[in-house]
């Protein structure tokens with residue numbers, strides 16, 4: 704079965720079941736200088752070992768998600784460099800269940816604009832991000848350590864329950 708979901712604007716409230724949002728705060732900066740304002744700390748990433756960074760080039764393709772991965776022991780920072788991307792995510796039902804599959808009924812697809820970032824929560828299912836248009840380059844950062852259920856494997860993808868798919872847009 705194919706499920707259809709609308710694209711979601713990235714807000715802390717809408718993204719809360721999946722993680723944290725990094726965006727320019729509405730409040731006053733914590734420090735400023737000639738021509739610059741700084742807000743810190745606006746968000747936190749849990750880490751016990753060094754963070755590894757990855758880059759993904761993602762191209763326009765059919766907006767259909769069939770499988771996702773998750774990292775049950777690590778949060779993941781993710782931000783786009785140049786273009787808007789779309790990040791599909793699904794809730795983690797049981798972080799201790801090695802046989803869990805992503806649930807299409809909890810899947811949402813968020814628009815992430817240049818200047819925004821997300822911290823994907825531990826265990827939260829996610830696919831590679833899609834580009835909103837053309838080709839986009841995005842970066843992720845995650846602790847460089849083995850995960851509890853071996854998501855360092857070359858093929859960490861787990862199909863949705865019943866081999867369902869999710870179409871967004």
Ligand SMILES: NC(=O)N[C@@H](O)C(=O)O
Pocket residue numbers: 757759779781829830831832843
């Ligand atoms: N987010 C993404 O595209 N990839 C990472 O989650 C990864 O672990 O490769």
